[in-house]
Amino acid sequence: MIEWLFVPIAYLVGSVSSAIIICRLMGLPDPREQGSGNPGATNVMRIGGKKAAGITLFGDLLKGLIPVYGASLFGVPPEFIAATGLAAFAGHLYPVFFGFKGGKGVATSTGVLLGISWLLGLAFIATWLLIYKIGKISSLSALIASFLSPFYAWLIVGDPILVAGVAVMTVILLWRHKSNIQRLLAGAEHEIKT
Numbered sequence: 001m002i003e004w005l006f007v008p009i010a011y012l013v014g015s016v017s018s019a020i021i022i023c024r025l026m027g028l029p030d031p032r033e034q035g036s037g038n039p040g041a042t043n044v045m046r047i048g049g050k051k052a053a054g055i056t057l058f059g060d061l062l063k064g065l066i067p068v069y070g071a072s073l074f075g076v077p078p079e080f081i082a083a084t085g086l087a088a089f090a091g092h093l094y095p096v097f098f099g100f101k102g103g104k105g106v107a108t109s110t111g112v113l114l115g116i117s118w119l120l121g122l123a124f125i126a127t128w129l130l131i132y133k134i135g136k137i138s139s140l141s142a143l144i145a146s147f148l149s150p151f152y153a154w155l156i157v158g159d160p161i162l163v164a165g166v167a168v169m170t171v172i173l174l175w176r177h178k179s180n181i182q183r184l185l186a187g188a189e190h191e192i193k194t
Contacts, residue, residue: 003076006084010067014091014108017098018059019044026052032101040103042138057107064088064111072115082165085112089169093176104176106142109169113149116162123152137189139180146173 019031019039028048031039035046041060045053064085071084092108094100110128114121127145132138150167157163174181183189 002074003080006067006071006076006080007087010084010087011091013067014063014088015095015097016063017095017102018056019103020098022052022056022059023048028052038103041107060092060103060107061111063092064108065115068112068115078159078161081116082161085115085165086169088112105173109146109173112169113166117157120152120156123156124149139177139189140184143174143177143181146170
């Protein structure tokens with residue numbers, strides 16, 4: 001049964017840390033040791049600028065998109081598409097190649113959403129951009145867009161298994177951002193200068 005293969009492959013793809021690889025290739029400091037210590041696009045922007053951050057963001061997005069879209073092309077059942085997306089997301093959070101210490105998962109989860117449905121992914125991106133335009137705080141944009149993702153999935157996709165998969169990913173993403181939530185509540189979360 002080929003559908004089982006997508007889950008471990010997705011985890012391995014997710015485990016490839018775009019931030020660490022891009023920083024090494026561009027001669028930048030290890031993102032785990034600079035800035036916020038998070039190997040993600042926002043921290044790469046802090047330590048390396050827009051170009052490095054853009055490449056990191058694109059790489060992390062592809063890690064979610066390719067496995068899920070590939071599973072969809074093979075016509076696997078919704079439960080395996082959901083599991084594939086969660087596996088890619090888990091790989092980013094807990095990468096086997098980098099000591100199980102990964103990023104917070106916003107870009108990879110966006111790729112997962114795009115893999116499930118282009119419209120679903122675009123709804124997430126549009127929400128992120130709108131909130132960011134208002135507040136200039138990346139984490140707030142991600143939190144609000146992620147919080148709304150299960151609702152968007154219910155409206156756009158409708159399949160209860162896929163909606164449940166998106167909801168699980170959302171809960172984990174919100175949990176990974178608990179320190180950001182605390183800083184937001186305390187008024188201490190910084191804007192990202194672009």
